[in-house]
Amino acid sequence: MSSRGFTLVEVMVALAIVAIALPAVLMALSQQMNDTAYLRDKTIAQMVAANKLNEMRLIIGASGNLVAGKNNGVSPMAGRDWRWWQETKTTPMDKFYRIEINVAAEGEQSDNPVYTLTAFMTSDLEADEEELQAQEGDPPPPEEP
Numbered sequence: 001m002s003s004r005g006f007t008l009v010e011v012m013v014a015l016a017i018v019a020i021a022l023p024a025v026l027m028a029l030s031q032q033m034n035d036t037a038y039l040r041d042k043t044i045a046q047m048v049a050a051n052k053l054n055e056m057r058l059i060i061g062a063s064g065n066l067v068a069g070k071n072n073g074v075s076p077m078a079g080r081d082w083r084w085w086q087e088t089k090t091t092p093m094d095k096f097y098r099i100e101i102n103v104a105a106e107g108e109q110s111d112n113p114v115y116t117l118t119a120f121m122t123s124d125l126e127a128d129e130e131e132l133q134a135q136e137g138d139p140p141p142p143e144e145p
Contacts, residue, residue: 045103045115048075048082052101053119056086066097066123074106081106095123 006014052075060066072085086101098120102113 041105041114044078044080045082045105045113046117048077048084048103049101049115049117051075051077052084052086053099053117056099057121060121060123064123066121068097083108091120097121097123 056066066088068088068090070085070087072083074081074083076082082103083106084101084103086099089098089100090096091098098118101117101119103115103117104113108114
């Protein structure tokens, strides 16, 4: 007797394989979607922190004043509000400060930031232009007669 279809055992084995594989594939896709959202948030938080650091550099460059202390606020970025808090601490070196900027999405716990940026900055941002050019290897500009 020849048969042209699958046997019941073959169908049951195929269904068992699908029943095991399908949830694994769905779990992998779900995890990848979560990871993508986390990386998006971390990238945006990094941009917020970099913006705050650049803003500090501009303010310090204009005022020539950098003091230790804490500051916080909310910045909009990519259609969301991001809460940031910044702490500036002195270091053992004179006029040299450690700046830590933490960023979290608005409404999330502040004790678990999405991104932390740590930078070191001097309060003396004035530099001799000839010294900078010498460090970069550029010849100094010719002096006018």
